[in-house]
Amino acid sequence: MQWKKKLFDVLTVQELYAILKARVDVFVVEQNCPYGEIDNYDQVSTHLYLENDGEIIAYARLLPRNVKYKEASIGRVLVNQTYRKNGYAKELLERSIAVILEEWKEPAIKIQGQEYLRQFYGSFGFKEISDIYLEDDIPHVDMLLRT
Known part of the structure; x- marks a missing residue:
């Protein structure tokens, strides 16, 4: 298994297909x-x-600031169903946060998380900044991590 971090333009067709799948x-x-x-x-x-x-075992999409939100963002966070309960989600979030805070030197990260994952995201320091709302009929909440 290998962690990879790539911009869209350098993904191979096979990698892009696997991510979208x-x-x-x-x-x-x-x-x-x-x-x-x-x-x-x-x-x-x-x-x-x-x-x-x-x-794809685990995946997250990291968006620069001023793309979706004024802050940098982490989205499309997933762990393949077969590989859940093995710590991959925690490692994925740790790596995602490190890229944005340490490599990109951003002061904040905004996420739109599914409501049932509030405690998980909260364990990384994310704070709720919205009420719970429906997005595609799934309860979500906006959360923010500031350094």
Whole structure:
């Protein structure tokens, strides 16, 4: 298994396909939520993922500030269903936060997290900054991490 961090323009066709398949498998199929997965943010994002023989184990999309929010952002956070409960989500978030705070030198990270993951994100220092709201019929909450 190998962690990779790539800009959109250097992803191979196979890597991009595997990423999009993993995202659709989790967010559309598993969560039974038909929505527009392809949203034109991928092209300006950094893609951080754990890959094993072409299969995506864990993935997050890191968006620079002033793209979706005024702050940098972490989105599309997932762990392949087969590999859950092995600490990959924690490692993925730690790596994502490190890229944004340490490499990009950003002072804050905003996320739009699913409501049931509030405590998980809170364990990294994210604070709720919105009420719970529905996004694609799934309860979400906006959260912010400041350094």
